[in-house]
Amino acid sequence: MPLARIDVAADTSAETVKIIGAVIYEAMTGVANVPANDLYQIVTRHAKEELIYPEEGYLGVTYTPQIVFIQVTWNAGRSIEVKKAFYKAIADGIHERAGIRKEDVFITLIDxxxxxxxFGNGEMQYAPKP
Known part of the structure; x- marks a missing residue:
């Protein structure tokens, strides 16, 4: 049920976007116990002036124009340990497979x-059972 929004610079290659999406999905299924085939992602490319971040850095982290913003909406209830492992799996995977600095992988979660x-038909598929 997660929905991942991925925001990247306009000049990010299609291959890099594909890798980012795959890494996020793999972290969802491998770390966060998301079911297979539960894959919903929205990729948005932005002009340089549309990706705004503190150029001097924040909390000891500095950024470059290769920054990737990832926002995941998912069901509440995952532990802090799972969330930490999820962040790490994504940052490590994107760095290893796409060459993007870990510092440039910015992730937020919405529970x-x-x-x-x-999921369609105007229905609440996960409606509470009476």
Whole structure:
């Protein structure tokens, strides 16, 4: 049920975007116990002036124009340990497979309830059972 929004610079190659998406999906299924085939991603490319970050860095982390913003909306309930492992798997995987600095992998999570999803047909597929 996760939805990943991936925001990258306009000049990011199609191959790099494909790698980023694959790494996120692999971390979801391998670390966060997301079911197979539960793959929903939205990739948006941006002009340089549309990706805004502190050029002097923040919390000891500095960024470059290769920054990748990843926002994942998923069901609430995962532990802090799972979330930490998820962040690490994504940053390590993107670095190893796409050559993007770990510092340039910015991730946020949005926890929602199961009933906050409709996968189509105007239905609440995960409606609470009476």
């Amino acid at each position: 929602v309830q199961r009933e906050d999803w409709s």
